Amino acid sequence: MKVRFGEISEEGLRYEIKDESWFPDHELQRTGPILATVILKRNGVDRVLLEGRIKTTIAFACDRCLEDYAMDIDESFNIDLEYAPGSKLEPAEHEISASEMDMIYLQEPVVDIFEILSQQVFLLNPEKHLCSESCRGLCSRCGTNLNQKTCDCKQVSPSSPFSVLKK
Ligand SMILES: [Zn+2]
């Protein structure tokens, strides 16, 4: 879904994205519908401000117990798009800290909304995946999911200082 800068006014255009084809289904496992909203505002000849919001539910595998769990995502983001043909410049640091916006330089004065949404959804993907803060994970010896039952193994990992002391 592409919008040319020329179609965008200063008052802005608002899109409720019903089409879900942009979502990277082969990389992220979605368990609910997506609600995506995008507002485009013209900011001078070569600039467009994009205000986006993505709401959905994504299933992740827990880092500790490896079970799938669903996480509600509801994130807003702002991106400053600048038409700068031939530019591969990184945005200057002061610009980011002043506005806390991401900046994207475009080779053409065209906003590819689906591409931006699919990039953003990866940024919403948290670094740590835990089904709950108190997840007890798997036993490092027998692999039992300790959230579901306990096992008879001694819960001392071979690398811990205590096992060294024992010897
Ligand atoms: Zn877990």
Ligand SMILES: [Zn+2]
């Ligand atoms: Zn065990």
